[in-house]
Amino acid sequence: MSSRLLSRIKHSLGLNIPLCEVQLKPTRTPPNQNETLLLQPEGPFLIQISSISEDELPIDLDIQIPDPFEVRTSSLDSGIGWDFDKQKLSVTQGGEDKSALMKTRLPSKYRGQKEVDLFICECPNGKRIASLKVRCDGPAPTNSKQ
Amino acid sequence: MPVDSVRRIRDNGTLELLPRRITSKFEFDEERSRTAQDLLTREGGEHPYEFEGQEITCTPFRFTTEPLFGSPKKIEGVIERRKSSQLVFLILDQDTPKPDTVFSELIDSVDQDLSIETDFSPTHQKICDFIRSAKEIIKVSSPVAYEGEEINRIHSGEDLPVEIARLKFEFQNDSGVVTYADGQLDIPLPDKEDNLIDSVCKGVSLREYIIQQFEAAVVSR
Numbered sequence: 001m002s003s004r005l006l007s008r009i010k011h012s013l014g015l016n017i018p019l020c021e022v023q024l025k026p027t028r029t030p031p032n033q034n035e036t037l038l039l040q041p042e043g044p045f046l047i048q049i050s051s052i053s054e055d056e057l058p059i060d061l062d063i064q065i066p067d068p069f070e071v072r073t074s075s076l077d078s079g080i081g082w083d084f085d086k087q088k089l090s091v092t093q094g095g096e097d098k099s100a101l102m103k104t105r106l107p108s109k110y111r112g113q114k115e116v117d118l119f120i121c122e123c124p125n126g127k128r129i130a131s132l133k134v135r136c137d138g139p140a141p142t143n144s145k146q
Numbered sequence: 147m148p149v150d151s152v153r154r155i156r157d158n159g160t161l162e163l164l165p166r167r168i169t170s171k172f173e174f175d176e177e178r179s180r181t182a183q184d185l186l187t188r189e190g191g192e193h194p195y196e197f198e199g200q201e202i203t204c205t206p207f208r209f210t211t212e213p214l215f216g217s218p219k220k221i222e223g224v225i226e227r228r229k230s231s232q233l234v235f236l237i238l239d240q241d242t243p244k245p246d247t248v249f250s251e252l253i254d255s256v257d258q259d260l261s262i263e264t265d266f267s268p269t270h271q272k273i274c275d276f277i278r279s280a281k282e283i284i285k286v287s288s289p290v291a292y293e294g295e296e297i298n299r300i301h302s303g304e305d306l307p308v309e310i311a312r313l314k315f316e317f318q319n320d321s322g323v324v325t326y327a328d329g330q331l332d333i334p335l336p337d338k339e340d341n342l343i344d345s346v347c348k349g350v351s352l353r354e355y356i357i358q359q360f361e362a363a364v365v366s367r
Contacts (some may be wrong), residue, residue: 025289027289027309028309041244042246042328043242043308044289044328045289046289046290046307072246073266073267074267074309074328074329075246075267075269075270075272075273075307075308075329076267076268076269076270077269077270077305077307078270078271082267099270099290099307101270101289101307101308101309103328105246106212107247107250108243108244108247116285
């Protein structure tokens with residue numbers, strides 16, 4: 001049995017570690033807020049993917065965030081593909097660590113105070129392998145009577 | 147300063163993107179066309195411009211915002227479509243609303259499929275190739291900590307994830323500082339003797355030279 005097939009079987013049985021390691025890093029938030037991505041009105045973040053085994057390729061990663069938030073990309077390492085319509089990253093090359101510079105945005109017509117979770121999940125099993133809090137503070141309050 | 151934002155037309159997409167009618171938010175004026183001249187070899191570049199002779203179409207428009215708070219605001223812009231490289235530039239005369247908002251509103255406001263990719267996602271390598279094409283790299287900001295060595299690393303051929311780059315370009319006797327961030331280029335246009343469409347449509351200009359460098363780095367093989 002090939003190592004790839006064995007790995008897939010173990011993985012599907014929940015016996016294996018994730019297909020790769022993923023770290024999420026907000027890039028323009030204060031140092032003490034590094035667990036939360038603030039939208040102003042966009043929130044850029046970096047996805048770092050490591051421990052990629054050639055045996056596991058291609059690896060598809062779903063980015064899950066509630067509507068009407070959406071995720072876009074700014075630039076990617078070669079060996080990573082991005083499907084905006086499916087909100088999915090595909091890692092097609094192994095070896096070195098990979099990164100993708102992404103951003104979350106909330107269309108202006110939905111602006112308001114909101115806090116949601118963004119998850120990175122392996123496909124097709126849906127296993128969550130990384131997460132990030134996303135917070136939108138909404139428009140500044142208008143002048144009100146004291 | 148006017149802001150350029152770039153998208154790409156989908157494979158096999160059409161360049162007939164815009165409705166020839168007035169919508170509730172968009173008002174389009176008559177478009178202008180020209181063909182691209184090679185400015186890269188004219189400026190001493192080693193490689194000829196791959197898209198010489200491509201058709202470039204510029205459509206001026208006015209867009210009315212519908213903010214949740216405050217009064218509607220009218221902004222002016224130009225959509226520039228470059229046939230062979232399949233790049234679409236949105237040039238706005240101010241930096242709000244965000245280009246993503248204008249693109250989304252444009253897609254929502256017309257019946258036909260606009261064929262514009264919702265997302266523009268070049269590789270780190272292509273962005274760094276564009277950065278290396280500048281006369282001077284003034285500043286590079288990366289989300290990965292390189293301890294102030296970002297510019298040296300890019301000069302030495304390394305390809306980094308880049309959030310923001312400030313670059314100086316020179317063309318003939320003109321020079322300007324361009325900011326690249328998130329697929330958006332802030333390119334200086336000549337001050338106000340021209341209107342926006344006249345500035346954008348010039349075939350020989352600093353802006354056109356910078357766009358050709360961008361196409362050469364990001365689109366060419």
